[in-house]
Every structure is written in structure tokens, then in C-alpha cells.
Amino acid sequence: MLILECPYCGVKADETELHPGGEAHLTRFGPGSSDDAFESYLFMRANPKGVHFERWRHAHGCGKWFHAARCTVTLEVFGTYSAQTTEPPSDIIEKIAARRPGWAKESQA
Template identity: 80%
Template structure:
């Protein structure tokens, strides 16, 4: 079972206490955006075999959204951090690089 630590209240929550919210670090487009930008936002998602950044909500706890870095193959969690963060903290990137030497952070659009 997947267990994530909420960065706000500090609780180690099982996935049954959380609600998945999809890929993290996406640029959201408003009503005045082009059709192409909005289509990309709606339908273009990463689906990696390996390290992935996701949004989660501590729905049966503090109710706040946060981001998690984890491996989709092994369910290994590299860390969690507040949803207002625009990119993963350096310590999480270092933890990923230590276990996955060829991994690099990509710029999100």
C-alpha cells in the first residue's frame, strides 16, 4: 500500500486517506487561452515508467493539497512537499538522483 506523509499536518497517511489529483506542475490555461493550449492542458500528460510527480489531497485529514515524488514501478516515495511549490525541493531531487543516477528534472510547461 502507498503511504505518503502530509507536509502540512505531518501524518503518515495511507492511500485510502488520500485523493489522487493527477500530474503535478502543469500550467493551467484560462478562458482567454488558445484552443491548442487548452487541448494540450486537458489531454497531454506524462505517464512515465519511473519517477513521477503527482498531486494528492489529504481528504480524510487536514484537507490540503500537496505534491509527491514517487516511482510508478516500485511505489517508492522520494518525498512530499506543499502544492504551492513550483518545482520539487532540492533535497527530493537529490534523493531521486542518488537512486536513479541518469534522472534529470525536466522543465514543466
């Protein structure tokens, strides 16, 4: 079972208390963008086997959105952080790199 800690209220919640929101750190496109850019935003998502950055909502708690870094294979959670953060915090990147030698965030694109 996946357990994430909400960075806002500090509650450790299992996945039944949370709502997934898909890939984190996407560049959003809307009205006025090219058809190709909007199509890419809507349909093209990374779905890596391994480290992934995701959006989650503490649906049955404080209700706030946050980001989580986790491994899709082992369900290992590297950390959670504010949804207002545009890039993963350096301490989480360092934790991932320490546990996954050879991993680089650039390889997730």
C-alpha cells in the same frame, strides 16, 4: 500499499485516506488561451514508468493538497512537499538522482 506523509499535518497516511489529483507542476490554461494550449492542458499528461510528480489531497485528514515525488513502478516515495511550490525542492531532486543514476527532471517533460 502507497503511504505518503502529509507535509502540513505530518500524518503518514495510506492511499485510502488520500485522494489523487493527477500530475503536478502543470501550466494551467483557461479562458483566453489558444485552443491548442487549452487542449494540451486538458488532455496531454505525462504518464512515465518511473519517477513521477503528483498532486494528492489529504481527504480524511487536514484536507490540504500537496505534491509527492514517487516511482510508479516500485511505489518508492522520494518525498512530499507543499502544493504552493512551483518546482520540486532541491533536496527531493537530489534524493531521486542519488537513487536513480542518470535520471534528470528534464527527461520528465
